[in-house]
Amino acid sequence: MGDLNDGPFVLATQWLADVLDRCAGGRESVELGELAPHLAEALRGVAAGLLERPESITVVEFAGPPARARRVRPGDVVAIPSASCGYYLAVMIMSNRFGVAFGFFAGKRQTARMPSRDExxxxxxxYSDDDSVRTGRWSVVGNDAALLELFPSEPEIFHVSGVAETAAGVTRPYSDEEAEAFRPWDRYYQMFYSSEHLHKFLDLRGGRVH
Known part of the structure; x- marks a missing residue:
């Protein structure tokens, strides 16, 4: 690093300033793939002799050992990145025939952290899936089984027909107050949300899926 000229450091500083400005303004998050072309540009500016033909560098790829698949377990708190910086926090409640049930903490956090029990x-x-945990898009920030007490032990799905159902098949009519809370008539309402797109619904509703 000490042998590099000023060019790569100037480019890196400019790009980092841009990243911080974008996040501070709440406009968008920055994916790792965006870093590659900037790194390639910086490497092309390295003085001759430190790298072989730095001017010929056109593509930079990030490589490393394959990540081990991570499955969530009850009490795990996951941090879901927002498209406009920050994170939504949810605790994994259970997995059943409907999918993986997550209980969400209200609002958005600036950092991926464990929530307190009074939030x-x-x-x-x-109900969603855990694909984004296994791919690393969602991070598991910790586990606290006591957080499960904040949510129903048998999460229900709410049918548009006016019936709530547990994974065990127990049904009941839901109240007008409940319907007003999760709005099954809303065109965006779903009984199951793909983890790949869940953050979009959270962004759309200011931290709430329903």
């Missing part, structure tokens, strides 16, 4: 929550869990 506000959305009382209606959401």
């Amino acid at each position: 506000a929550v959305d009382p209606y869990p959401v």
Whole structure:
């Protein structure tokens, strides 16, 4: 590093300043893939002799050992990145025939951290999958089984027909108050949300899926 000329450092500083400006303004997050072309540009500016033909560098790829697949377990708190910087926090409640049930904490956090047990929550869990945990898009920030007490032990799905159902097949009519909370008539309402797109619904509703 000490042998590099000023060019790569100037480019890196400019790009980092741009990243911080974008996140501070709440406009968008920055993916790792965006770093590659900037790194390639910086490497092309390295003085001759430190790298072989640095001017010929056109593509930079990030490589490393394959990540081990991570499956969530009850009490795990996952951090879901927002498209406009920050994170939504949810606790994994259970996995059943409907999918993986997550209970969400209200609002968005600036950092991926463990929530406290007195923070506000959305009382209606959401069914999704754990694909984004296994791929690393969602990070597991910790586990606290006591957080499960903040949510229903048997999360229900709410049918548009007016019936709530547990994975065990127990049904009941849901109240007008409940319907007003999760709005099954909304065109965006779903009984199951793909983890790949869940952050979009959270962004759309200011931290709430329903």
